[in-house]
Amino acid sequence: MNNTQDTNQKRRQFLLKGAAVTAAAVAPGVMLHTAVVAKPLGEAVTDAVRWGMLIDAAKCADGCDSCVQACNDENGLDLLQKPQGQAEDLWDQQIPKWIRNVKVKDNLSGHVTNLPMMCQHCEEPPCVDVCPTTASFRRADGIVMVDRHLCIGCRYCMMACPYKARSFVHDVVEHKLTRAPRGKGCVESCNFCVHRLDDGQTTTACQDACAKEGHDAITFGDLNDPHSEVSQALKEQSSTQIRADLKLNTGVRYRGV
């Protein structure tokens, strides 16, 4: 339940993984590896997998927001309604968004870059550091998320996040999806469509939507598997972490920014 336990579990799995590698090396020349592993439904996630994403801003089309739409639909964000009497612009600031469409303009050249910005799933997440209740936590498979059963709505994590990736639910939620519970007074953010991954799927809604539009700007997969599409793509060409200076070792990487 608490961080200590998560970390201990990590250590045990690290030791286990060491043992597995030794065993595989016993047969010389034989490489044992499995492609993206769909985790069995009834088993806990382990750090054998680290989910991650590569976003190619050069492929991200100006004016397209299909990833945002798909995210909103998948995670029930489009069911949220403006509180009665609230001003449009305040609602625009406060409406929970898991993906923000960020436009960066180079003042010198005038070149405009579009990029979707969401939780970067840091290995050293500042939101987890500051959380007083362990509601903000990093799952063994690298997904940073909020356990809303423990969230007290203090919003320290929102202040700590360098990516402005977190949202707060300000009002009572009328319409709910079973797969995406949410309610007044808790913080939330992108969780790589955790319900899909836990069900054995290997894609996120934003990635699927981007591919469907034909842009293919989003590649998602297991960073620990050297043969996964995302690892291969990262190996082939250079990419950057946003605010790499903070040394958070983000799970979301960008190209063309």
Place this chain on the structure above:
Amino acid sequence: MKVRAFEHGLLLALAVVLLSIASVSSAEEKAGWKNGTSLAATQEKSCVRDTAFMRRNHMEVIKHARIDTVRKGVRGVDGSLSECIVCHVNKDDKGVPIPVNQEGQFCAGCHQYVGVSLDCYQCHATVPTH
């Protein structure tokens, strides 16, 4: 005197036993909550554990499931709250599901009777959805 006191004690004990039997049987239909109000009861399925165990311990079962699912990514566990709702929701005449937290429904009926109020439905759907 001593014998009298013993007799009194015996009578008292008997009365307590009788009273508790009476209250158990009347609990079955008090406050609109009857055993068997749920759709689950009409289907030939059984609960995720023994009915008697569930009656006393379902909150613990759900809590374990909550931790397993949210913190460890284990889905499809026995104590899943969404699964409780799938089985225990009722439907009205037109086949529309009635929210489980509505007065007199399976979960709410008993909770009203025992004076428990849940905050779960501030976030969780009360009818099966996607």
